[in-house]
Amino acid sequence: MCQVGEDYGDAAPEGPPPPRPGRELKCVKCKEGPPVVVIRAGDAFCRGCFRAFYVHKFRAVLGKNRLIFPGEKVLLAWSGGPSSSSMVWQVLEGLSRDSAKRLRFVPGVVYVDEGAACGQSWEDRAKTLTDVRQILQTLGFPWHIVTLEEVFALPPSVLRCSAQDPVGTVETYKVAVDSFLQQQRTLAAEGVRGSPSSAQGEEQPSQPCTQDPQDPVGPPPAAQTEALSQLFDSVKTLTAKEELLQTLRTHLILHVARTHGYSKVMTGDSCTRLAIKLMTSLALGRGAFLAWDTGFSDERHGDVVVVRPMREHTLKEVAFYNRLFAVPSVFTPAIDTKASEKASIHRLMEGFLLRLQAQFPSTVSTVYRTSEKLVKAPRDGCAAGPRCLLCMCSLDVDSADSATAFGAQTQDFSQTPAPTPRAEAGAPAGPCCAAGPGGAPNCWQGTRPCGREGSRAHVIEQLCYACRVNMKDVPCLEPLPPYILAEAQLRSQRYGPAPQIQEYLVNSDDEAPASGSGALGPPEQEGKEARAACGCINKNFFN
Template sequence: MCSVQDGDSEGPLQKERIDPGRKCMKCRTENAILITRVNDAFCRDCFMVYVTHKFRATIGKSKLVRDGEKVLVAFSGGPASSCLLHLITEGLSQRAHKKLRFLPGLIFIDESSVLGDLVDNGGVAEVKKIVELMAATGYPCQTRHLEEAICLSQKGQLPEVDLSTLTESDQANVQAADLHIQDNLDRARVEIKSLFASIKSLTAKEDMLNRLRQRLLMEVAQVEGYSKVMTAHCGTRLAVNLLSDISQGRGAQVAMDTAFSDTRSSVMLVRPIRDFSSKEVAMYNSLHGVESVFIPTLTTKTSEGSSIEHLTEAFVTGLQADYPSTVSNIM
């Protein structure tokens, strides 16, 4: 599968197991507990320092996230999101060595109108847990529904109003407007269901879901005065996106789709954990006891070849398991 270049006599480096008694490459005193990337064996403490530094350095080097800037952090409840949220909470806390100084606001997009049939009871318990996890951080947080992406023109511009300050007729007007919004949302929910039902291929459904989610994030950020949106795409995810983008003829966009910052829309998108592998994310979460919530995707429980993205994911993660430098090479 991998062709060996001239001069590379050894070929790609195969995965290594940690020999018992192998020391951490940083401090050289503690026993190593994991190997990141190709052959870097770390102990617990050095791994923590390494990932935290990597996260801060990615944000710091770019010089894009300014002090006091409002940043909308997209939270899905998944492992990468939970890892990012934990890194942000730690980074903003008083005890942090080089404190981060932006102002995060969290957003969860409830996609149950599209994914509800894939999970017990429409995912009510999962959504509740996600809302609890967000609220526990103490940052401003909100839940939006995916269907809002197709009725945006009605939603968002209306400011929150304190009903008690209004005259009776104005109160009635505001309540009528609220009903109107709810009405639109209900209609949008029906519309989005039939939209997804009408799309035949799973690849196109995934693409539509990504686009609607992105559109809603950008719109909410714009309306609420956030100048950046942060997403928890890790390197493994981006490598999968990159290959599936190319195979779907979107090669021209891959630079923006995988870079730290994406400036195609008026609100900048940043990906501060793009240098993390999914293994590092899982390790970080397990060592810190970070909770995450499992929400199915369109391709959960489908066969490998059900969509281009799903097939690419199986290919990349399969290769990564045997050749730990796969993701970094693709990137």
């Protein structure tokens, strides 16, 4: 009979379990070390080979494009997340004395505090900033901590594309490298800073920090925090909030780079994030600007170029590297934290691609490789034309698209001004323009334009198609930062009077021909016809 304590199974084998079929027992690179990381099926790396593989990817992207010249100031946009933290760590190791091929640019770090847009209290933000300062102190780079509320103090010049230097060729890059090395040899020979390695190694710690790490970062003005909260509370959808947050963050980083003399900005966009961004941009109507949004370099701002050196690394590789080599990072809740998958287009595309990647491991790489084939060739007449007020790309709404459904929608949307908040509320309309100096109407109240009817249309007509769609979820444009409204008013005043004075301008077809041609100009032709008509009338009346 069956007993309660009786064992009917075979005895368990002692020792480690036998290896599964197909499992790698050695590193695929060196064939010696035990594997600790499996990146893809059949690609198992040991610790040393994985580090060499990871570093080579980062260096190869920079060396292939050759956009960062020796001695150039580069601003590292650090958000505290895994990808940007890994990027900063790669730059730190590339500038160390133990590096085989050292990086030759001068880095700086910027951190943007977005806690007010995410609804965090100042106490929670202060704790996060304390952790951020502790990490930045260990880097030895110049660092800048800015809050998102500072966008309400930006000048309108941030939205203007400055003059861009011509892109250097391969020969120009080689000449710059040779000149830099010759300068280092000269300094070493003169004994000013010793050897080239020590000269460059001592240059980084000697640079002053732009913010004293000992002084605590005080809270921003309460009025700016309230204005920022009011702005994001007025946006209806999470998709529009994420796009607006990204736009304001880009403007703020661009202002910091221009203020402190940085000509390049590095972001930590990984391969996975760029694939998600490509699909999201297509869904949002930004298909004309995919090459700028997902490419290695983004030259839309002119004097400041945005580069993405982490675009060859997947999120899986970044997570493994940060775990194995203890790369410090700071967790900060984002605006879409704890949101459902269908809360925004960004979350929906992210879940869609990650589920496909789990079933088909080549999904992310296929989408990413597609972005590499995109060419930055705008349509004729768009390169030097007006730019979008928010994303600063060339306007993709013109009369050439009027025969398509896309052109019809954008044309109707741009020509139909939305009702003002005063009209929607049913309040009595009063005079919006006060009398200025000399009795002229003054359409400014402080730094904001007046709320006259049609002010929304002036802003909307200066946006690209994707930004116009996002602005549909912003019922009132008054909470926008003053620099955006001021630049919109300036552009409207600059291009607005042209149709009014068009009838008074002399047309080239009406000009008189050159002397000696024998042809009669339009006034002479009119006089001849008038004399002939008068002669015909006199003949009929008096004969």
